[in-house]
Amino acid sequence: MGATILLLPQPCGAIFCGCQMRQMTALAIGGSNTVMRPGWLTQLPECLLHHGINLNMSANLAIGNTTIQMGLLNLLDNRNLLESADLLLVEYTLNDTSLFSRDMAGFETWCQAMEGAIRFARTVNPAIVVVPVIFATKTGVHRNAVNVLHGGMHYLAHYYDLPVVDVNANLMQRFGRDIHDVSGVYSDFAHYQRPVFTTLAAELVAQKIADHVKKPSVRQQLPGALDDRNWASAQxxxxxxxxxxxxxxxxxxxxxxxxxxxxxxxxxxxxxxGALLAVRYVCTEDICNCYIKVDDDWYQTDSLQPGMAEPKYRFLLSMLSFTGLPKAEGKRRYDMTGTAPQGVEVRQLRQIGTRKPVRPQQRLPICAILYTGRMSNVRLVDVTSELEDPRLDLPKVIAT
Structure with a gap:
């Protein structure tokens, strides 16, 4: 089987001998597989040339070790790029599985987030083609059963008429269920090997895009939402x-x-x-844990990214998810800080791959906050002295 695997479906970069090239602009959101340089995304324009499409990547907004929550946050932050794009490439299912597939509550949250991202993109740009791309880790339920997020992605793609590209299913169809164990397929637990399998992934995506855009162009009306709690109106x-x-x-x-x-x-x-959903933050070597108070209850997330434990980088851009916070009921008060409250019980919120601090905690740079509902009474409070009041009802307001 090893020799067979090396056969690509089409030679990327082959000269297109048909009619005039079609010009298209794309925007990408996703995890580390989409960040990789070289990787499937950097190889995609060359593969699309074979199908008569000249692709311009306006921006790659992918960030490693993040979920669709970060994707939606980055779309909100780059609305102008979304408005001018022909394609939106979405590669999050691999990462999302780690956070959202353990129980029905997590799956429902994922559905709300993914449908919200699709509907937001199509609301801002009704003509955009949203292309979900499904990758899978080396191990997991997808090897002998249906990953619930893979199934959910196919369902959403069918409902919204999206050209979903299931790279994992395609590899299993072609090479058998043991493809994940073959040497040279994966470079590690979560990434396909370069250049052979990243090129194969790029060609699979290119083929699907080409088949979809060759259809007669019809400006489709956005159908009614499957879940009216979806996050399309997130801010x-x-x-x-x-x-x-x-x-x-x-x-x-x-x-x-x-x-x-x-x-x-x-x-x-x-x-x-509404509710607090997620934050985009910068992980520094002296990063603090993030503490969240919802009304009178405290929650905590580990914030140290694995790559900053040694550290390997000067900093890493990442996200924290707050999907484990209580469901929204009426109005709630939130406090967010890197300073630990004293004398109170603090509950842990699960994240993707974060670790406990390995050095003194000094900074928590927050870049953007994703939420639903109506936000009010925003204020910034100084806590330069030791935190004694666990309710954080501190008098020194430095900004509102």
Missing amino acids: MLNPSSLAGATLQTFHNHMYNETGADLGKAVLSFDIED
Whole structure:
């Protein structure tokens, strides 16, 4: 079987001998498989040339070790790119499985988030073609059964007429269920080997895109929502816009982010008829855990990314998910900080792959907050002295 695997469906980059090239612009959201350079996304334009499509990637908004919540947050933050794109490539199912597939509540949350992202994209740009891409890890339920998120993605794709590309299912159809164990297919637990299998993934995506765009162009009306609790109306708060916030800017060849440091401050706000969903943050080597108070109850998330444990990088852009917080009921008060409350019970919120701190906690740069409902009474509170009041009803308001 090893020799057979090396046969690609089409030679990427072959000269297109048909009619004039079709020009298309794409935007991508996803996890580390979509971040990789070279990887399937960097090889996709060359593969599409074979099908008569000249693809321009306007932006790759993928961030490793994140979920569809980050994808929606980044779409909200880049509405102008979404408005001008012909294609939206969505690769999150592999990462999402780790967080959302353990119980029905998690699956329902994933459905609300994924449907919300699809509906937001199609509302902003009714003509955009949303292309979900399904990758799978080396081990998992998908090897001998149906991954519930894979099934959910196919259902949403059918309902919204999306050209879903199930790379995992295609590999199993072609090479058998033991494909995951064959040497050279995976470079590690969660990434296909370069260049052979990333190229194969790119060609599978290219074929599906080409088949879809060759259909007569019809401006489709957005159908009614499957779940009226979907996150299409989610909003974003940029805490760095608050006067008095301690700002830090982080820049490299991929990202340029400014965050409001909550290491020694508290961001407080009310949300009515909605909930706090997730944050985009910068993981530094001295990152703090993130503490969230919902009314009178405290929750905590580990924030240290694996790549910053040594550390391997100057910083990493990442996200924290708050899907384990209580369901929204009326108006709730939220407090977010990197300073641990004293003398109270703190419950743990599960994340994807984060670790406990390995060095003194100093910073918590928050770049964007994703929420549903109506936010009000936003204020930034200084906690430079030791935190004694667990309710954080502190008098020194530095910004509102």
